[in-house]
Amino acid sequence: MTHRLKPSQYAILICVMLTASVGDTLLSHGMKQVGPVDLHHLSLLWHALFNPYVDIGIVLLIGFFACYMTALSFADLTFVMPATAFGYVVIALLSRFWLHEHLSLSRWLGILLITSAVGFVANSPSRTEHPSLDVMDSATGR
Amino acid sequence: MLPEPAPMTAPATTIIRSWSCILFVSALAISGECLIAAAMRRLGDLDRLRTGTGLRSYLGPIRAVLSSPIFLIGALCMALNFFAMLFTLSVVDLSLAAPAIGSLTYVGNAIAAKLFLHENVDRRRWLATSFLAVGVVLVSR
Numbered sequence: 001m002t003h004r005l006k007p008s009q010y011a012i013l014i015c016v017m018l019t020a021s022v023g024d025t026l027l028s029h030g031m032k033q034v035g036p037v038d039l040h041h042l043s044l045l046w047h048a049l050f051n052p053y054v055d056i057g058i059v060l061l062i063g064f065f066a067c068y069m070t071a072l073s074f075a076d077l078t079f080v081m082p083a084t085a086f087g088y089v090v091i092a093l094l095s096r097f098w099l100h101e102h103l104s105l106s107r108w109l110g111i112l113l114i115t116s117a118v119g120f121v122a123n124s125p126s127r128t129e130h131p132s133l134d135v136m137d138s139a140t141g142r
Numbered sequence: 143m144l145p146e147p148a149p150m151t152a153p154a155t156t157i158i159r160s161w162s163c164i165l166f167v168s169a170l171a172i173s174g175e176c177l178i179a180a181a182m183r184r185l186g187d188l189d190r191l192r193t194g195t196g197l198r199s200y201l202g203p204i205r206a207v208l209s210s211p212i213f214l215i216g217a218l219c220m221a222l223n224f225f226a227m228l229f230t231l232s233v234v235d236l237s238l239a240a241p242a243i244g245s246l247t248y249v250g251n252a253i254a255a256k257l258f259l260h261e262n263v264d265r266r267r268w269l270a271t272s273f274l275a276v277g278v279v280l281v282s283r
């Protein structure tokens with residue numbers, strides 16, 4: 001039994017890709033404005049909550065969390081993993097085509113590797129069935 | 143007082159501190175994600191838990207998720223991971239922390255999913271995991 005995903009389930013995986021990367025970017029931008037936090041200045045973490053970039057980042061990350069959990073309710077953790085990693089590709093491509101930053105050859109290679117990892121997994125069954133069913137699946141060549 | 147000149151190589155204590163931060167953040171991420179995956183897997187497809195129409199129909203799934211103890215422990219791990227990450231980024235260079243935590247988390251997740259969640263991590267998924275680990279290091283450096 002292969003597990004084909006519904007279009008709405010693919011949409012959730014795409015939300016996982018986008019919200020995590022954009023949220024992390026906003027969060028890192030906000031934390032740069034807040035400044036370095038160390039053990040003796042932990043109160044700065046409280047201060048960080050009043051930075052708008054940190055706030056929007058947190059909202060997006062909450063959205064990511066909801067999408068991520070929904071995805072885990074219908075797919076394996078190892079199936080969803082490439083979708084979360086694709087966020088790195090989104091960040092790299094945003095910095096290339098939006099911020100017009102230069103991407104080194106090794107970064108393009110990384111984008112290629114992550115994208116092919118998504119390709120490997122995207123067409124495979126999304127959910128591990130009971131072990132005995134897995135044996136039957138492999139016996140029928142799937 | 144003049145600042146001391148920067149040493150050519152980082153002192154051992156700095157290296158140990160950086161890597162314990164990285165390992166700690168990764169371990170929290172792996173345990174959080176596995177616990178949440180286990181909780182969500184136990185709940186199954188969330189659409190089945192929806193009753194009624196409109197936004198109100200999402201109350202069922204939300205209530206089911208929030209009352210799962212495995213989920214709550216996992217969420218606690220993720221919350222600790224979030225603050226440990228904020229702390230780590232202030233003491234470890236982003237160019238080391240991001241690739242190291244990223245790839246350690248992906249490899250660790252695959253191993254933990256195989257061991258604890260009994261997921262069918264076949265050759266295709268191991269290949270994808272190793273591509274992810276290398277790709278994340280290359281992209282986030």
